[in-house]
Amino acid sequence: MTAIIDQLEHDHRNLAGLLQILETELDTLERIEAPDYPLMNMVLDYLLTYPDLVHHPKEDLIYRSLLKRRPELRDRLDDLEVEHQVLSSMTLEFADGLRRVVNGVTVGRSWLIETGRTFVDTYRRHMKSENAGVFLLAREHLTAEDLELAAADFHPIADPLFGGATEARFARLLTSIEIAAGLS
Numbered sequence: 224m225t226a227i228i229d230q231l232e233h234d235h236r237n238l239a240g241l242l243q244i245l246e247t248e249l250d251t252l253e254r255i256e257a258p259d260y261p262l263m264n265m266v267l268d269y270l271l272t273y274p275d276l277v278h279h280p281k282e283d284l285i286y287r288s289l290l291k292r293r294p295e296l297r298d299r300l301d302d303l304e305v306e307h308q309v310l311s312s313m314t315l316e317f318a319d320g321l322r323r324v325v326n327g328v329t330v331g332r333s334w335l336i337e338t339g340r341t342f343v344d345t346y347r348r349h350m351k352s353e354n355a356g357v358f359l360l361a362r363e364h365l366t367a368e369d370l371e372l373a374a375a376d377f378h379p380i381a382d383p384l385f386g387g388a389t390e391a392r393f394a395r396l397l398t399s400i401e402i403a404a405g406l407s
């Protein structure tokens with residue numbers, strides 16, 4: 224019955240792996256070496272596709288269900304929805320900077336490092352707060368019917384990276400994730 228929460232937690236583990244890739248490339252950039260910009264660009268393309276269009280809206284539905292059961296959580300749940308909007312804006316901003324680099328436009332190294340580090344930290348903090356807080360509350364307080372209704376309200380697209388049928392544009396990224404995880 225809690226399959227929808229299981230999936231959200233699974234998504235978080237996948238996202239943590241992607242943030243690790245970004246962090247490794249930012250470390251490279253900070254050492255004044257050449258990072259793999261196309262790979263970073265792939266991570267941001269994915270974040271704009273699946274998390275922003277599927278994962279976060281799914282969480283928002285769960286939070287609205289939870290709000291009906293636990294109205295006293297309103298401030299906390301509202302904050303998380305705002306954080307989703309902030310993450311979406313930050314993703315667009317960082318993705319735009321990386322696309323410029325890939326297209327040969329000069330972008331300041333310090334801007335990339337600072338924007339990238341803030342982005343990774345903000346994403347991690349947000350997911351940590353959800354894992355340790357509202358996901359547990361959702362498991363505790365939402366009924367099977369609440370979760371079924373939330374799932375029925377949602378018509379997701381398939382995950383183009385981790386969903387089993389990886390799109391060609393993300394094939395190299397999946398290989399990098401598997402190598403980083405010691406699976407390849």
Ligand SMILES: [Fe+2]
Nearest residue numbers: 279282307353
């Ligand atoms: Fe979230």
